[in-house]
Amino acid sequence: MFQILSKTELAQGTVVANEIMAPKIAAKAKPGQFVILRANETGERIPLTMADTDPVRGTITIIYQVVGKTTALLKSLNVMDHIQDIAGPLGRPTPIEKKGTIICVGGGTGVAVLHPITRGFKQAGNKVIAIIGARTKDLLIMEDKMRAASDELHVCTDDGSYGHHGFVTDVLREQLTKLGSEVKEAVTIGPVPMMKFCSKVTAEFGVPTMVSLNAIMVDGTGMCGCCRVAVGGETKFACVDGPEFDAHKVDFEGLSLRLTAYQKQEREAMDAYQRKCACAAKA
Amino acid sequence: MAEDKKEKVPRQKMPEQAPEVRRRNFQEVPLGYSAEQAMAEASRCLQCKKPACVEGCPVGVTIPEFVHFIAEGDFVKAILKLWEKNSLPAVCGRVCPQESQCQGRCIVGKKDDPVSIGNLERFAADWARGRSDVPMPPIAAKTGKKVAVVGSGPGGLTVAGDLIRKGHEVTIYEAFHKPGGVLVYGIPEFRLPKEIVAAEVNFLEKLGVKVECNTVVGQSVTVDELLTKEGFDAVYLGVGAGLPTFLKVPGENLIGVYSANEYLTRSNLMKAYLFPEYDTPLVKGEHVVVFGGGNVAMDCLRTSMRMGADDVKCIYRRSRDELPARSEEVHHAEQEGVQFFFLHAPMRFIGDDKGWLKAVELQEMRLGEPDASGRRRPEPIPGSTKTLECDLAIIAVGSGANPLITATTPGLAVNKWGYIVADEAGKTKKANVWAGGDIVTGAATVILAAGAGRLAADSIHKHLTWGW
């Protein structure tokens, strides 16, 4: 059992950050790694990236968007409550080296995943340009933290309610045009379509690019093959070979399709959960 | 003559759920002997002086002795006898391939049905489970030595049970949230109820074994860290053969195509068959195809039938004679309505524009010359293909060695397939590290993993006691 030490709602409650007691995981975790958790006995195993870790306090922080039953269930837990199971750290850590200028692009909750990587690159002595985006101002997360973790931060909103009016890809193109060969690497994390378009832009400029893939997972140890994605025509397991891959080789279409596998059941589970919550609230 | 009298007792049939009922539920198929039936069946044993059955048992259970105690109605002595050689009789009585081991050798079987040794083993273990009047095994005085067991399959559980009794401190590390290995994530409830595995684990915990789940050794902690920072004197690796094999044909990433590992983990460990009470989803499938002909394939076939499929087909590239699955499993599957397509191999999966599987193209095969394994090699019949509609395909054509541990443990030798190299006693090339079960032999059986665990436990004990 893993105790929740803090709970913060972001983006109007659509995103939640929890700091959780997990000393063994905190001691080992590196940027880019994730955990797989199960909220309770009947729960599903879901992967979430560690947005932060504090080996001294023995804690990890997860930041998740409430998109379905499991994340809704997690949100319903309060400080002092427990999460039944957390396994980790899983996946390969981000290879962080001093390279020169790095562009880090994050969209939606992807910013939470991007933050420790951004900070890692900066601490390694790189010049880091960060670009983050959201649909609208109220859904933007971690602006301050990203500003602190980078040398230069650009903010975009799709509806123009804050920062640059438009997509992160616009700013990415602008920066790449301006900086040219100075940019040694790009990292882009967010919804699949965003990663796909960012990857197209960086390919035009010939900048090596890394994406973190959110394939559906079960065990997270390379045992089941559920998380398989085609990368450069080869089948890779996102949980052990990734979650980060060379963006220019990833089959994003295949990944998007596989993410829809359980849409029907996910809706059914969420509806049943909401009905149950509504009943409980009335009683 | 005494023998004549004994042969008059007919073989006691195992009561079973009727096929038309059980094909849609997840309850156990065989219901178990009553005490009277068990005693009657046990009385069929001839108590051979040189028992052939024992030679057929990979761990040498003294079969005539435990069977004798059952015939006498002394079930306590029967279970104590079983435990001497087999740590998991309730499991083995259910899942061992007895027809090719003990029962396959039984003398009575030469003329008549052999003694139902597996059913008797199961009876004794079920009878004893949870009873307070069965004496607990004695535990030796504490030695102060610490052993880490990685993986909680039948091998790991056996090592843990043996070493705790010898006075060592034992911690099991398991990657999943529940201990049991393939017994909980692979073998379905209707063949091996999970409460039986849980009872075995509880028993070990009562003896003092610590079980740490959610610990992926190699990631959460490395083997070297266990031996240094964590202060263990020895490590046993019983991590199984947890790497799925895919067919490497086009369309394999379509939705509805699963590895057997994923399909079974979702349905067993995560209890997807109880969705939405349990949260984990599973593609149900109306028209199901399963590739492969082993026990794993049979489990997938029978599970998908229970999930409510309209039709379920086993596609196997050789013929019925070569089916590697236990005959009992094949028989059960057929009774439940599974159809067999022999001499067919997959060529490609065909999907719709939303990425869902909708058909599979098959190549017809014929049997050619025998290959290295002595089985006749299947070869394609040129120009002979057919397309089968399907919305769920499960690939059950074997599994390999998962590199997670071996890649993070310097000094551990592996063979060309990635399995850990270990001697008879389970000793690996790395000091203080033992290994056994599927990660050494490749996918095998529960009793072989348990047997390897017992030998390794003896070896570890000698090492910790005398430094051998």
Ligand SMILES: Cc1cc2nc3c(=O)[nH]c(=O)nc-3n(C[C@H](O)[C@H](O)[C@H](O)COP(=O)(O)OP(=O)(O)OC[C@H]3O[C@@H](n4cnc5c(N)ncnc54)[C@H](O)[C@@H]3O)c2cc1C
């Ligand atoms: C390595 C990795 C790291 C991730 N990190 C984060 C993170 O830091 N923050 C965050 O908000 N999200 C993260 N995700 C996505 C997160 O796992 C899903 O949003 C979550 O599983 C949704 O569960 P649910 O029951 O609430 O929603 P559901 O209704 O079950 O699903 C909503 C959508 O989430 C995806 N999903 C469902 N089940 C799984 C599963 N078992 N594994 C992976 N994806 C699934 C599917 O695309 C589905 O359509 C990560 C995913 C991966 C693979």
Ligand SMILES: Cc1cc2nc3c(=O)[nH]c(=O)nc-3n(C[C@H](O)[C@H](O)[C@H](O)COP(=O)(O)OP(=O)(O)OC[C@H]3O[C@@H](n4cnc5c(N)ncnc54)[C@H](O)[C@@H]3O)c2cc1C
């Ligand atoms: C579907 C199916 C049906 C079968 N049916 C039969 C049958 O009827 N009869 C029979 O005799 N045999 C059967 N077998 C084979 C039998 O189950 C195996 O041979 C046996 O379980 C192997 O035991 P093991 O102890 O080596 O490991 P496993 O049972 O494979 O257990 C290994 C454990 O180690 C854990 N692990 C793996 N990596 C790590 C890590 N890095 N850190 C921590 N833990 C880790 C795994 O999660 C797992 O729990 C079947 C197998 C399958 C898959």
Ligand code: SF4
């Ligand atoms: S071979 Fe058969 S009859 Fe002989 S001891 Fe074994 S079980 Fe009994």
Ligand code: FES
């Ligand atoms: S989640 Fe099972 S192999 Fe990656």
